[in-house]
Amino acid sequence: MRNDISSPVDLRSDTITKPTSAMREAMAAAEVGDDVFGEDPTVRELEAETAALLGKEAALFTVSGTMANQLAIRSHTEPGDEILVEANAHLYYYESGGPAALSGVMCRCLQGERGVFNSADLESALRPSNLHFPRTRLVCIENTHNRGGGKIWPLERIQEVAGAARRHGLRLHLDGARLWNAAAATGIAEQQWAAPFDTVSVCFSKGLGAPVGSALAGSKDLLARVRRFRKMFGGGMRQAGIIAAGALFALRNHRARLAEDHANAKALAEGIARCKGFDVAPREVETNMVRFGLPGVPAQEVVERLRSRGVLVLAADPLTIRAVTSLMVSIEDIHRAVNAIAKVTEG
16 A cells, blocks of 8 residues: 555546556557548547447547537537536536537536436426527437536436437437446446437546547437538547557456446445545445535645645535546555545644
């Protein structure tokens, strides 16, 4: 176990993961070509495997989950349209105003519970058909939900909301940046989660541990439109097989091990629950995220106290701290983090 702050336990995000030695070897050996010309064999292999896992006709490799989400919005809408999205969704909250800047659309926000809304919420937000109003075109769901603390959308709720969306002629996009975690936690295959949606984004550089990359999957016709927008947004890549190889290795080798991250997150939450004064709900830990706080103490102050004790976390809001487990964090690290948290109330 590490004992000094020069080698901190990093629980800020699962984006801090670094490629393993085996992944680096796969990247070094990758066959490459010009991806804008559609000639990179490793990228094409990654896209084919991703599409198959999600039960879609095609997929497109992108540099980030933000790009994949924004490409989905642009491909489903035209400027002046409106999309329905939960108020704390990543594509609304953390993507730099992308829907407005890149697609010219309005976001109509639904208030969910830990990121999850229902069909009644959706239908109550629909506007009448009237030339005074924007046209509602797209419903977006995030699974698992980041600001919901890694909350998994119940599959039955997704199907309920999707049914309502279809009845009203709306398209559906799934921000599945951590869909791999939902699948690992429930045993429900990614293809089943993805089935109700026209497009699905997934990320390789979070829990799966690749250094770069996401993908957007959907029909072949829609992906042809998406590819054009990717070029327009500056996302066309050349010999991208080097990074695609890391994503492909992660897809083939790191999905099953996400269960370890989930177990570590649960252990962290249970450890925090034993620490005097802290507010945490272990029963809400479904995947690899833990949200906790010290009532009356600003989250950023707690963050700094933990940093001085060799544990890195982030303030999710003024009173809430977020900790995320990943392949860079062992159970020994969790024990060390709990010990540090227990000492925070000492000042």
